Amino acid sequence: MSRQVTVAVNGKSVSVPAGSTAAVAVAAVGLSQFRTSVDGEPRGPLCGMGICFECRVTINGRAHRRSCQTVCTAGMEICTDGP
Amino acid sequence: MARNEHYDVLIVGGGPAGIAAACCAARAGRRVAIVDDNPAQGGQIWRGMTEEWTAATQSPLAASWLRRLREAKVEVLAGTQIVARPRDGVLLAETDADACLLAYDKLILAAGARERFLPFPGWTLPGVTGAGGLQSLVKSGLPIAGRRVAVAGSGPVLLAVADCLRDHGAEICLIAEQAPWPRLVRFGCGLIGSPGKLLQGAGYKWRLKTVRYRTGCWPVAAEGDGKLSSVTFHAGSKTRTVACDYLACGFGFVPSLELPTLLDCRLDGGAVWIDDWQETSVQGIYAAGETTGVGGVDLALIEGQIAGYAAIDCQDHAARLFRARERGRRFVGALDRAFALREELKSLATAETPVCRCEDVSRQQLEAYGSWREAKLQTRCGMGPCQGRVCGTAAEFLFDWQRESIRPPIFPADVGTLAEIRPLGKQPGK
Amino acid sequence: MSTKAADVVVIGAGIVGAACAWEFAREGMSVTLIDSGAPGGGATAAGMGHVAVMDDSEPQFALTRYSQQLWREIVDELPDDCEYETCGTLWIAADDEELAEVRRKQQAYTRRGIDAEVLDAAALARAEPNLRSGLAGALRVPGDLVVFPPCVARWLIAGATECGAQVRLGTAAVEISDRGVRLADDSLLPAGAIINATGHGAERLTPGLSLQPRKGHLAITDRYPGFIHHELIELGYLKSAAAVGTDSAAMNVQPRITGQMLIGSSRQTGQESTDVDMAILGRMLRRAMEYLPALARVSTIRTWTGFRAATADKLPLIGRCSSGQRSSQGRLYLATGHEGLGITMAPGTARLLVDAVMGRESAIPPEPYLPARLEKGDSA
Ligand SMILES: Cc1cc2nc3c(=O)[nH]c(=O)nc-3n(C[C@H](O)[C@H](O)[C@H](O)COP(=O)(O)OP(=O)(O)OC[C@H]3O[C@@H](n4cnc5c(N)ncnc54)[C@H](O)[C@@H]3O)c2cc1C
Ligand SMILES: Cc1cc2nc3c(=O)[nH]c(=O)nc-3n(C[C@H](O)[C@H](O)[C@H](O)COP(=O)(O)OP(=O)(O)OC[C@H]3O[C@@H](n4cnc5c(N)ncnc54)[C@H](O)[C@@H]3O)c2cc1C
């Protein structure tokens, strides 16, 4: 059993293996929509490597963070309601 | 205040090229560092952050280079992204927590490549990802077991991706390669001289033998309500629809040229120009790996070593690798010809399909203009945070538009980071 | 190319030339608009698009106020991509000395019928919670607005075209002579009147204007809706804009309707390169952070530069050009020299020119802007 980290996605608590990215945590709560596009469409990760900015979420109050490039830390708060 | 560091050799990019360069340059007490924006080393191919996964999925090649890197006295600056050049010989970098100014005597650019994404109806639905993109997400922990995945686009990477995803428990419903079968056969025959490549390819095919692999096949539409549920493919004279949870789709790779361009390195045919010693047109700046042309991991490793040795004036060590590099480059040429993108892909996007995903700009909106710059001014395309990395590459393929010059920051950066750039000495004009 | 003379040839399809083409075409005149590049691709693409009433001098006030009224007549017709919004301006006073100046300005504005109120420190903090504490107050000018200039230029040009104007893009004008305007492809456009609206490059076609290009930098952020509500400008900006010859950077942060913020602005003279100057960019951003500390963790997407065309007396050149008189037989008119206010002043500039060409009286006295005021003793 690997070490787990617990984070909150939209207020919902979820545990993921240590070293997982925030994108993994969002998927782990069953969400496929990470952000809402400027025309109101649902969007999720595309490139997985930090260049497309489609996986942006709000992390610990900071908007526009790339969830695919951010490693989960204990207690991290992730929100998917951002632009 | 920003941290200030000075290195004898600074390497941007912690993929195979950067790692090889660092290992070779870290000799005789030189201060060497690798900067990479990912949370861990390895670049695109050797990515794998969860400690556990690393052990499970590491190839012997990756393991040996990563061990060499640990043993060499190289400083590793992970999660650190280069965003600007405050002045010659200094780069500005940003981490989650702060900014740092990295000065260097010699610089090696090993910033790699990224996937080319092409627009088609539905390509913005959650669940449609890059081919390497989905693999990267899975390598960083995304659970994929039991999910149905269609892999599409072009290049040998489709096989590697399908193989990796299946290892992680995905059910691969189809591999769709846009290139026509006869071209691939010719390519395969050409590999006789590179048994390693041939075996690798054969190995993938063997392990994926139960998976449908179609050539001359590409996605024409992704469907779903709020997220992907099925994909329609063009296959021969028919279309066929495949139900799936993910479409992993990438149309080859393009070198990442933002940083070399910012540093005034000359480009040549869509890649950084280099001389025999991997030195760019700017003295003291070297480039290695896929920034200099998309060539696969073996070539990246060779180029990285040459650049690392050349940067510390070990020319004879470097020269010993020239022949291997020559072989690698021949393979690249064959690869490019075999997997050249077909014209039909230019008409997949309909008038309403978004091309710019950051600002939601459709093909029809773009087509009203004659150049990238004009379209950008009038429609906001390319003005979002990806800075045109996705839509600019697509527009280049669709409309033959050349992108304009690069301006800092080369990645979005905090105001506080850019504010760390101060003039040397006294403020001018005061 | 037909050689039939147009009533008016407008050179330059920036916001100023576009406004001119539109106004002339609406008057029923035949108009040809030319630009070497894309419409709105010059300084117009670089500007912040703040349409503000400014009172550095009587004539500046008259033209900015007149122009803002004209802007109000069109804003409701502008398509969404012109990003029009009336966000108002807050001129921020850092200390009591600046607050005294705010009070003086408030009186000057209201005396002339422009809405303006003084905010004390507490009211300012309520209006803009992201400003640092300890500021003395601000002048609030609620009627100032913002637009996205390149799209407005395109819209004006489309309007001109609807009224019959011809547009030729991608070919530079190389000479203005008594026969008309000669283009880089050697074709000649005969014209009744010629408007040089080529911005800071106007001297290439009309030498001797003594325009000084002043380079400016801007940065734009990602979307942070509600971070600020007004265009926020430090009062010291006025000094910075007025001081010619020294490099300066003053806080000027604008909320866009998208939720993005534009951060400005710098002024540098003696610069030719369009490259971003990292040192002045850093200084400009530090200045903005002094007022808005939370900007430190706001993501910047892009930066760019542009050139403002400055004149010696800080007023634009609008009207008949007498120095080029001999070669162009008095048919040459200028529409340039707007420095940092060309977006604001474009509609007023166009009206003044239409009046001048048609020999009509203008809504405001045109004399302060006539090029003749700055011309050296005519030696031609
Ligand atoms: C998404 C993806 C998946 C791939 N999957 C496979 C595969 O399964 N099998 C296979 O054989 N090949 C694969 N490839 C190709 C493979 O990556 C290359 O053949 C090889 O790894 C190139 O090595 P490199 O060192 O040149 O670049 P990379 O491995 O791409 O390394 C470059 C590194 O530089 C970093 N970087 C770039 N710019 C900056 C900056 N400004 N600041 C800081 N860091 C920066 C990047 O994040 C990256 O980590 C893949 C490529 C991509 C893009
Ligand atoms: C950083 C910055 C911020 C600013 N902010 C504001 C603001 O908030 N509010 C405001 O009111 N103003 C602002 N300004 C000023 C404003 O941008 C300019 O005053 C205005 O855009 C000038 O418009 P123009 O049409 O005269 O010039 P331009 O937009 O430069 O247009 C001139 C046109 O002429 C064309 N041209 C040049 N030479 C030739 C030739 N030989 N033949 C054919 N065509 C030619 C060019 O291609 C160009 O399209 C700002 C300026 C800068 C630099």
Ligand code: FES
């Ligand atoms: S998925 Fe592209 S930036 Fe994260």
